[in-house]
Amino acid sequence: MPDEGWMKTLFGRAARARVGLWVVEQDAAFSQHEAVASVQADRTAVVQELDKLEDLGLITTVEVEGSRRKYYVVVDHPLWQIFRAANAARDEMQQAGRGASVATRGRR
Numbered sequence: 001m002p003d004e005g006w007m008k009t010l011f012g013r014a015a016r017a018r019v020g021l022w023v024v025e026q027d028a029a030f031s032q033h034e035a036v037a038s039v040q041a042d043r044t045a046v047v048q049e050l051d052k053l054e055d056l057g058l059i060t061t062v063e064v065e066g067s068r069r070k071y072y073v074v075v076d077h078p079l080w081q082i083f084r085a086a087n088a089a090r091d092e093m094q095q096a097g098r099g100a101s102v103a104t105r106g107r108r
Helices: 005-011 014-023 032-039 043-055 080-095
Strands: 059-062 071-074
Touching: 005 014, 005 080, 014 032, 014 043, 014 080, 032 043, 043 059, 043 071
Parallel strands: none
Antiparallel strands: 059 071
């Protein structure tokens, strides 16, 4: 994903944003392996963020018959609105041909 500075600033970690922005769009069960491959981030960081989403009640684990992998499904939760809004803003910025600048004014 280009220009991830705004993601890190807004969400605290770029991996958190990337995982959440991807997960919110999933309509079917997905594995940790699929998440890692899709967001193209470090496996450890992706698993940590999936664990946090699960702790918040945004996703839950499910068993997939015949698979030993860990699978998740998205749970209907109001907090997903944050990620949907971030996805819409990202898409709008990409269509406009610009990324979000991260201002440093006022930082100490």
